[in-house]
Amino acid sequence: MKIISEATPDFPYQLRTWTSTESIDSAGKVDEPAKAWNRAVIQGFHGAEPEEQAQEKIVASIAKDQQQIYAIYPSEIRPGSLPATDPVATYSSFVGTLNVGEALLATDMITAVTVRPSHRRRGILSRMISTDLTAAKEQGVPMAALTASEATIYGRFGFGEANRYRSITVDTSLGFALRSAPVGTVELAPADTAGQVQAELFKSFHAATFGSISRPDHYRAMVSGEWTFDNPERDSKVRVAVHYAVDGSIDGYLSYKHLGYQSQPVTLEVIDLLALNPQAYLALWQFLADVDLSSAVNWDGAPANDPLLWALADSRRYKVNREVDSLWLRPLDIPVLLNARRYFGAGQIVLKVNDRLNLAAGRFALTVRDGKGHTEVLSAEGPADIEMDVAALGSLYLAGVSARTLWEAGRLDFGTEAAAVELFDEIFRTPVQPVSRTDF
Numbered sequence: 332m333k334i335i336s337e338a339t340p341d342f343p344y345q346l347r348t349w350t351s352t353e354s355i356d357s358a359g360k361v362d363e364p365a366k367a368w369n370r371a372v373i374q375g376f377h378g379a380e381p382e383e384q385a386q387e388k389i390v391a392s393i394a395k396d397q398q399q400i401y402a403i404y405p406s407e408i409r410p411g412s413l414p415a416t417d418p419v420a421t422y423s424s425f426v427g428t429l430n431v432g433e434a435l436l437a438t439d440m441i442t443a444v445t446v447r448p449s450h451r452r453r454g455i456l457s458r459m460i461s462t463d464l465t466a467a468k469e470q471g472v473p474m475a476a477l478t479a480s481e482a483t484i485y486g487r488f489g490f491g492e493a494n495r496y497r498s499i500t501v502d503t504s505l506g507f508a509l510r511s512a513p514v515g516t517v518e519l520a521p522a523d524t525a526g527q528v529q530a531e532l533f534k535s536f537h538a539a540t541f542g543s544i545s546r547p548d549h550y551r552a553m554v555s556g557e558w559t560f561d562n563p564e565r566d567s568k569v570r571v572a573v574h575y576a577v578d579g580s581i582d583g584y585l586s587y588k589h590l591g592y593q594s595q596p597v598t599l600e601v602i603d604l605l606a607l608n609p610q611a612y613l614a615l616w617q618f619l620a621d622v623d624l625s626s627a628v629n630w631d632g633a634p635a636n637d638p639l640l641w642a643l644a645d646s647r648r649y650k651v652n653r654e655v656d657s658l659w660l661r662p663l664d665i666p667v668l669l670n671a672r673r674y675f676g677a678g679q680i681v682l683k684v685n686d687r688l689n690l691a692a693g694r695f696a697l698t699v700r701d702g703k704g705h706t707e708v709l710s711a712e713g714p715a716d717i718e719m720d721v722a723a724l725g726s727l728y729l730a731g732v733s734a735r736t737l738w739e740a741g742r743l744d745f746g747t748e749a750a751a752v753e754l755f756d757e758i759f760r761t762p763v764q765p766v767s768r769t770d771f
């Protein structure tokens with residue numbers, strides 16, 4: 332445990348940090364600061380207070396990710412209020428990877444951000460996030476990422492929405508049909524094997540999918556119904572199905588549950604779905620539609636450009652309940668991340684990037700040839716073809732949105748030459764939309 336900063340009159344809080352592996356001994360026992368930190372996280376997201384055994388499972392999982400824990404403690408405790416050992420704010424980060432084409436880019440993945448309601452809007456999140464982003468930058472991690480509880484929080488810290496996902500309901504009642512016959516076979520598998528199947532499939536999915544970001548360890552427990560942060564008890568209603576390709580290899584899987592006969596219409600909920608190819612994806616949907624005693628399927632994780640809609644014989648069976656931001660990206664080292672990305676266009680452009688936190692600001696000349704980028708750092712002052720806030724670059728980096736759209740949205744200077752906007756889009760265009768299947 333390390334004290335990063337002591338309380339001052341302006342900021343009457345102490346900021347501490349430790350690595351998650353420090354909190355658990357060889358017998359699996361969890362230390363008191365980690366328990367109090369977990370309780371604070373769960374309170375922050377309005378979950379049920381975890382029992383001792385649940386604490387051990389959660390901390391062991393966080394330790395596998397090697398999460399760096401941040402905790403804020405108040406300098407003044409009122410009699411009868413929560414004790415001094417309970418943090419008023421929590422934050423955690425760990426280094427994962429982001430698929431940027433051929434390369435997997437090291438990325439600071441931020442999670443478990445909470446501030447106790449009685450201490451909110453006093454700059455606590457600002458202190459924790461600027462500390463973490465600075466540390467990540469110093470350690471040479473070129474990108475930061477998160478998935479957000481609200482879309483209004485992180486733009487000010489330089490994060491931009493990089494892609495979106497859909498919450499969908501598909502009507503699988505009598506008459507459901509796909510336009511093509513399913514390929515391969517789907518079989519039920521024991522729920523307790525789901526964690527392993529998921530981990531193996533995700534490895535291949537992550538390596539092959541532009542925009543995919545690593546998964547934290549707790550996915551193993553969630554997809555098998557073992558535990559979730561919301562519910563530390565086993566959910567024995569979770570079922571698992573596996574797709575076998577024609578050659579017998581496993582190339583897709585599904586974790587799902589029946590929501591009960593009181594759901595109207597009687598509904599299956601997809602907990603996780605991974606498919607390594609379109610045939611596996613459609614065959615898993617045909618399987619879901621074929622499950623008797625249900626007539627709808629909900630999935631809170633469909634891609635924004637979902638081929639299922641186009642595969643349905645009756646596309647009106649596909650209902651989008653909402654489409655929201657998924658991954659948020661925050662550039663930290665612009666030359667490194669521009670050079671790491673795979674390109675499908677070509678050209679030369681000078682970008683000026685503004686950054687309120689002064690972590691990534693500058694002027695950069697990017698030259699792209701044969702799919703590779705080369706970035707030269709220029710002096711800060713001088714002309715640029717296109718100027719943007721670092722959050723806009725977070726959105727544009729994976730081409731989940733075009734510069735043209737951001738320009739029309741007033742997110743780039745309206746005075747930017749149309750030719751520069753077109754050039755940016757020509758260089759950054761991709762044949763596929765970025766897809767991530769990770770909520771963290």
Ligand SMILES: CC(=O)SCCNC(=O)CCNC(=O)[C@H](O)C(C)(C)COP(=O)(O)OP(=O)(O)OC[C@H]1O[C@@H](n2cnc3c(N)ncnc32)[C@H](O)[C@@H]1OP(=O)(O)O
Binds near residue numbers: 445454484
């Ligand atoms: C990656 C994740 O873990 S996402 C989960 C985020 N956590 C939650 O949603 C749990 C419930 N909410 C909270 O715990 C807190 O309200 C937090 C973490 C969102 C914000 O923490 P705070 O300490 O209040 O933020 P802080 O005081 O540093 O605010 C910084 C700025 O962001 C603004 N801000 C903070 N939260 C929000 C919000 N939810 N919506 C809009 N603006 C916000 C503040 O007004 C402030 O603006 P300013 O710089 O113009 O004055």
